[in-house]
Amino acid sequence: MQKILVIEDDAIMGHMLCMYLSEEGYDVKQALNGKDGLQLMDELKPDVILLDLMLPDIDGMELCVDIRKRSDVPIMIVSMKTEVSERVHALKAGADDYLCKPFSLHELTARVYALIRRAQGSAKSGGAGADFRSEQAEDMSARSEEIKLDIERRLLIVRGQHVETTFSEFEIMRLFISHPGKVFSREDLINAIRGFDSFVTDRAIDVHIVNLRKKVEENPRSPRFIKTVWGVGYKYVQE
Missing domain, CATH: 3.40.50.2300 (Response regulator)
Known part of the structure; x- marks a missing residue:
């Protein structure tokens, strides 16, 4: 229950x-x-x-x-x-x-x-077993030396330091790191973190992005990883 x-x-x-x-x-x-x-x-x-x-x-x-x-x-x-x-x-x-x-x-x-x-x-998204979850976590970690996700413990690791995130921020980062280079509209991100039966606005997504940039970027005003695609949404750039 x-x-x-x-x-x-x-x-x-x-x-x-x-x-x-x-x-x-x-x-x-x-x-x-x-x-x-x-x-x-x-x-x-x-x-x-x-x-x-x-x-x-x-x-x-x-x-x-x-x-x-x-x-x-x-x-x-x-x-x-x-x-x-x-x-x-x-x-x-x-x-x-x-x-x-x-x-x-x-x-x-x-x-x-x-x-x-x-x-x-x-x-449950790690899959059917611990081996799969471990492989998934390692795969995500390997995509960036500076930004990693620990799926098991739901931790964001930025340049070796554990960074606290909200539930929604973690889910956005999971989506970004799983699909580097893919452009996500605000609607895509809303659906990813909420589902169709819960309310959230475009402005809320923008706030989450601002917060994430503060946590992962060395200079949030000139982001290297979380890029704005004007008129569309956002994408995660793997360096």
Whole structure:
């Protein structure tokens, strides 16, 4: 049974989410503040975290950053804040999705399902056995001396240093490194990290690319690896 952690200080809203998601077959726990949320995260090891931005003890964005430092668990922000700037800020903080209140419970379930499906698909994508996964990882690593992916541990290694990534950033890098030179449109990247039943915008993809360039490029303003193809999208250049 997949586990969901709801970090929401509104007891009524939290109870509604827990009740609905439980009826959908999930094991759901709620924390009323950020401190309890971090403790429950360590105990529960959730498959998805639903995070409200307005908490009594800590700013939700700060908590999102803290969670991302500890885990690559998919994070969905659930908030009353509807400004585009808030969504962009959330993506930069490490969130994987953003849902504005009020929302359809059906849409919430679809997005939760999409996040879990993508995470599980990523975990299984190595193939039928450890040997295949090892070969795949070695193949990816060999394509660039400076940038490597450790598929087993979901780590990005840049010039010998482990670099933290969000779930979506890792999936984009996996796609790039698997297909060096191929041009991906923003729609291609959206479909790769979300699936067709979860919401993400072209702007969100651009934010992920900016964040990845900061992590892999020596000079993000003059990228060597992640190139913009004007009017189309992006490509990964293997040197």
